[in-house]
Amino acid sequence: MSTIEEARGSRRSMAFWLGCLAMFTAGLSFALRAAVAKDLQVTFLEPIDLARSATMIGVALGAAFLGFSIMLIVSSTLLDRIGMKRMLLIAWAAFVLGTAGILFCGAFGGVTTYHVMVASMFITGLGW
Numbered sequence: 001m002s003t004i005e006e007a008r009g010s011r012r013s014m015a016f017w018l019g020c021l022a023m024f025t026a027g028l029s030f031a032l033r034a035a036v037a038k039d040l041q042v043t044f045l046e047p048i049d050l051a052r053s054a055t056m057i058g059v060a061l062g063a064a065f066l067g068f069s070i071m072l073i074v075s076s077t078l079l080d081r082i083g084m085k086r087m088l089l090i091a092w093a094a095f096v097l098g099t100a101g102i103l104f105c106g107a108f109g110g111v112t113t114y115h116v117m118v119a120s121m122f123i124t125g126l127g128w
Helices: 003-045 053-082 084-101 109-127
Strands: none
Touching: 003 053, 003 084, 003 109, 053 084, 053 109, 084 109
16 A cells, blocks of 8 residues: 555544534534523523523524534535635634633623523524
């Protein structure tokens, strides 16, 4: 086997394991978000509107899927233009920023907390 074939095989193997890692982190993120949804609802949304807090957390969680579906369309057109490395960096940045927004959404207080939560979930969905 030549060194060129070995390098190609090594890159394919690395791409495979990076893909597995990406799927694992996306699944872990989804599971963690589902696990803390009730706590987010009780802590931040029920003080805003007790009657609609369940709807509000549903909208916030759904925003992540909206961001994910939009990014599927956008990323497939951008991938050929800017390359995989830049797309992964954009996804990483969106994922980290969205997660940070969710962590600190309580610092805003009131209805703004809800809007920050929805926007952060959307941004996290862009990073999936």
